[in-house]
Amino acid sequence: MRDVKLIQIFEHHIAQKYLKRSGLAHAIAVAYHAFQLGREHNLDVDIASKAGLLHDMGHYTWYKNGKWDYELYKQNDIHAIKGAERAHKLLIRLGENPIKAKTIALAILFHTDSFLPSNDIVRTPLQQIVKWADEKDEEKGGMHHYRTIEYDRARNSIIRLDQWIDEELAKSY
Numbered sequence: 350m351r352d353v354k355l356i357q358i359f360e361h362h363i364a365q366k367y368l369k370r371s372g373l374a375h376a377i378a379v380a381y382h383a384f385q386l387g388r389e390h391n392l393d394v395d396i397a398s399k400a401g402l403l404h405d406m407g408h409y410t411w412y413k414n415g416k417w418d419y420e421l422y423k424q425n426d427i428h429a430i431k432g433a434e435r436a437h438k439l440l441i442r443l444g445e446n447p448i449k450a451k452t453i454a455l456a457i458l459f460h461t462d463s464f465l466p467s468n469d470i471v472r473t474p475l476q477q478i479v480k481w482a483d484e485k486d487e488e489k490g491g492m493h494h495y496r497t498i499e500y501d502r503a504r505n506s507i508i509r510l511d512q513w514i515d516e517e518l519a520k521s522y
């Protein structure tokens with residue numbers, strides 16, 4: 350049994366705000382990739398999918414004169430840190446199991462090397478697959494953040510992924 354389903358996270362206004370900012374279509378694609386990789390590697394697919402869905406919720410919009418400024422972003426970005434914190438707060442608020450919430454937050458924290466002084470950290474298998482899931486959906490020039498999806502379609506994808514997770518978890522009981 351899960352304490353929190355993806356649909357509860359998805360429908361929360363905080364998740365809506367930040368998932369839309371960094372791209373709802375990308376968030377859902379990464380959640381699906383994380384589910385599949387999690388299943389292949391025998392990991393908790395619920396944790397993997399949630400981390401995938403929320404991995405980019407820490408993004409800030411670095412604009413200068415009304416335009417996106419990639420240099421500013423590169424210099425100042427801490428989206429992995431902020432995302433880990435935001436996701437953790439949201440999950441706890443929704444009643445997530447605290448150990449799961451921490452595991453998800455850490456997977457978000459380590460989903461990228463972009464903010465780290467070096468790229469030699471050793472990831473757990475779960476942290477590694479969330480990073481791979483993100484990379485699978487990456488497009489040149491950060492275009493994956495701009496792909497759009499209609500709300501109803503997004504919502505239905507989340508409901509379907511919830512069903513897959515429940516089916517997968519039922520197998521392990």
Ligand SMILES: [Fe+2]
Nearest residue numbers: 375404405483
């Ligand atoms: Fe991403």
